[in-house]
Amino acid sequence: MKLGERIKSYRLTKKLTLKDIALHLGVSEATAQRYESGKITTIDYDKIIILSKLFDCSPTELMGWETNRDTSLELANDEKIFLEKFRKLSHDDQMLLFGIMDSFIDRRNSVSLPATGTK
Template identity: 55%
Template sequence: MSILNERIKERRLALDMTLLQVAEALGVKEATVQRYESGEIKNIKHETIAQLAEIFHCPPGYLMGWEDIPLIHYDDLSNGDVLKEDTAPYISTVAAHKDDSENWTPEELKKIEEYKQLLLAARKNKK
């Protein structure tokens, strides 16, 4: 099995995702994702790798084995731009502040939930 196949499975499990959840996010069958993980499908399109990286909240280079740090973080949750990779092996704390008089937008809530999942995965991997 190649590093790509191993890292697809590693990130899926770290985020507590099922094969079906990944398949639905990609728009493919569950068996296809299983074949990505097992190495049965050897030539995964770069568009698919980019989609997987987005689903797994990691840089595509990490999935490919070109980078060693799987986590990326948002420096500014209000606009959701991914600015840089996390250089620590895990994320220790996060604070997101917003004036109470303002409502969270759906986009902000989505980014907060994604960041929460990264933190939970990091905590799980730290133990």
């Protein structure tokens, strides 16, 4: 997949418009479209950084340079939503949430379920 195709794929996944991309990059909408179409193949490093932050990926992933990607780290949609919300919390609130999750796990592990039940 070429850079322009990756930009378009990430943009659509994030439900962004070409205008959104243009505004973040400080370029015209037409220029953003030319990035996607591949008519412009050389994009400044600072713009790659902006795009990678916007798309929540690494610059090397955006550029297509990662060849040994570990797919075991792929997140399900609900995990992505959780992570986005988690990142908005303060550090103290994140630690509190860890404690709550540990309490649920400990309580769940201590409950004796019938053989046909699930944990």
